[in-house]
Structures are given as structure tokens and as C-alpha cells.
Amino acid sequence: MRYSLLVITLVIVVTLAGCSGDVYNSPIGAEGGVGWVQWIVEQIARAVVSISEFAGGYYVVGLLVITLVIRIVGWPIYSKSTAMSSNMQLAQPEIQRLQDKYANKKDEASQRAMQQEMMQIYKKYNINPFGCLLPLLQMPIFIAMYQTVRRIPLTTEYDSLNYGFLWFDFKDQPTGQIFEIWKIGENWTFYLFAIIVALTMFFYQKYSMSKPEYLQNKKYQTAQQEQSQKTMKYMMYFMTIMLGTVAFTNLGIAFYWIIGNLFQFLQTYVNRKQAYKKHMASKTL
Secondary structure, eight states, X not given: OHHHHHHHHHHHHHHHHTOOSGGXXXXXXXXXXXXXXXXXXXXXXXHHHHHHHHTTSBXXXXXXXXHHHHHHHTHHHHHHHHHHHXXXXXXXXXXXXXHHHTTTOOSHHHHHHHHHHHHHHHHHTTOOTTGGGGGGGXXXXXXXXXXXXXXXXXXXXXXXXXXXXXXXETTOOOSSOTTOGGGHHHHHHHHHHHHHHHHHHHHHHHHHHSOOXXXXXXXXXXXXXXXXXXXXXXXXXXXXXXXXXXXXXOHHHHXXXXXXXXXXXXXXXXXXXXXXXXXXXXXXX
16 A cells, blocks of 8 residues: 555656646646646636735745645545555455465465455455555646646746745746756755755655554565565655655745645654554454
8 A cells, every 4th residue: 555655656756757848837827738737727826826915925825825735635535545554554464364375276266265355354454455546636636736836936927926935036947957066056045945855755755664563564574565665665765866856946846845745744643643542442342
């Protein structure tokens, strides 16, 4: 389950990293892009601008509020996904015993019996085999949000907003590319934000991939699961680098991801506390 979540996140990051088309570098309202995605972009942009104007015209306030609203609205989906991931880990010993039981029974009747017993385990631990698809429901919003943040500063209709924050200007664009190290002095704010994005993503992924003690079933860890864990680590490193690279291109995107990563820390911490309480309560029954 967690492997699926990481794969989906990686797909989003790689997709956005390759999004250098005209629609991502054009004002909101310009032609181009998928119609329904553009409609979502326009609605999010209006919300960001309205909140910014209410807060004295400060763009960073509107961006912060909408980021938190989107994360809060998506919390139930995130909680459901992580709960099923935990349930799958709790069920792993029984699943492994069932697989061992039918390891040498390949006839149709045995395989059918195995499937029936597997469904009983899923029911016992409240596992939905299609639960890993839940995060896909959030993808249109995340992609639309990425577009919105990139394109709001390019829209002359919103020039009245104050894009300044401390000593940063969210309307600035980096000079050259991220790997042009000799331009660090000109792009130091972009490097700073990109590094913070990469660090928050790295430590969040490391925290989310670590299992609480009551979910650690090392006795039933197979070679395939160990290989999957190694693959997840490699993907984590790749995604951290990719996210930092994309964040370098836009301060608004970087700010959005920093807030999102910190919020995910909170989500994971709270969900783990709730899951542990439920686990302890079920043991006392």
C-alpha cells in the first residue's frame, strides 16, 4: 500500500517536472490545456486571489490558506489510505501463513480456497484491495494547484497583488538553470527554497516509511518485501532530487510544497497516534 502511494507521488512529480508546455507558462484564462483541469485552475486561482485581497493583497497569505484547505479536504482520503496500509501490515503474518499453506497447491480448487480465505483476512482487517487507488482522486487537484501557482504571477489581471514576502518576491524567475552553480549569487533565494523543499520531502518520506514497533513483522518479511523496501529507498532519493529541481523553477511552487510536506508530517503523526489507540483498544476486547 505504501509502495503504491510512493509510486503515485513519484508519477505526479515526474509528470510535473516534464510539464514545460505553453500552458504552464501562460496566464490563467489563456487557451490551451485540458478543459476540466483549466476550470479547476480558474476556481483555485479565484479563491487564492480573493483570500489574498481580503488579507490586504498579500499573495503569500492566499497561497498558504488554499494549500492548507486543499490538504485538510484531502485528509480523509489520506487517512483511509494510511489506515489500509497499517491494516495490511498487521495482516501480513496471516497472509504469509496462508501463502505458505497453499505454496505447493496449484490446482484450481486449492487456488479458489486460497482466494476465499484471503478475502476473509481482508474482511477481518478491513482491507480494500482497491484502496491503493484512493490517492488518484487527489491527482487532478494537485496538478491544477501546480498550474495555478505557476500561472498566477503571469496573469496581468492579478498584478495588483503584493507578491513580496520578507525579502522574497514570488513573481521573480530564476536566472538560468539550477545546475549553473556560478549563478548562485543571483539565484540564492531559489536555491534556498529548493533545498528546504528537498529536505522536508526527504525527512517526511523517511518518517512515513519507518514502521511503528507494533507493525514490524520481521519474522514474516520475505525477500520480495526486502527488495521492495530497497526500491522505495531509491525512489525516495530520486523523488527528493526531482522535487528540489522542480521547486527551483518557481518560489510559489516551492512554498506550496514546503507547507504541504510539513502538513503531511502532521497528518502522519496524528494518524499513527489514532491507529495505535485503535490497535490497543482492539487487543483489550
